Amino acid sequence: MDHVDWFGLSGWRWMFILEGAPAVLLGIACxxxxxxxxxxxxxxxxxxxVRVSSxxxxxxARAR
Structure with missing residues (x-):
């Protein structure tokens, strides 16, 4: 990622975008x-x- 310079962003910024995008998209979907x-x-x-609700x-009840 040393020589990546897409759209004027350096490699470390692309790493943040690529690692954060799935988390953001999954959060929106949830x-x-x-x-x-x-x-x-x-x-x-x-x-x-019913099982999850109960x-x-x-x-x-068990804690009491």
Missing amino acids: FFVLTERPADATWLTLTLA APRAAR
């Missing part, structure tokens, strides 16, 4: 795909949604 509650997730089966309640 914002639109993930829901507030498991029960609202259309990509979960009903069984999984897990925090079960953990709180």
Whole structure:
């Protein structure tokens, strides 16, 4: 990356862009795909949604 000079940016700046771009794109995708509650997730089966929703309640009951 010593001799990379695309669009006037040096190699180390391109490394930051190339390493950060997937994280930014995944963050944007998660914002639109993930829901507030498991029960609202259309990509979960009903069984999984119930299991995931009841897990925090079960953990709180065991902690008491």
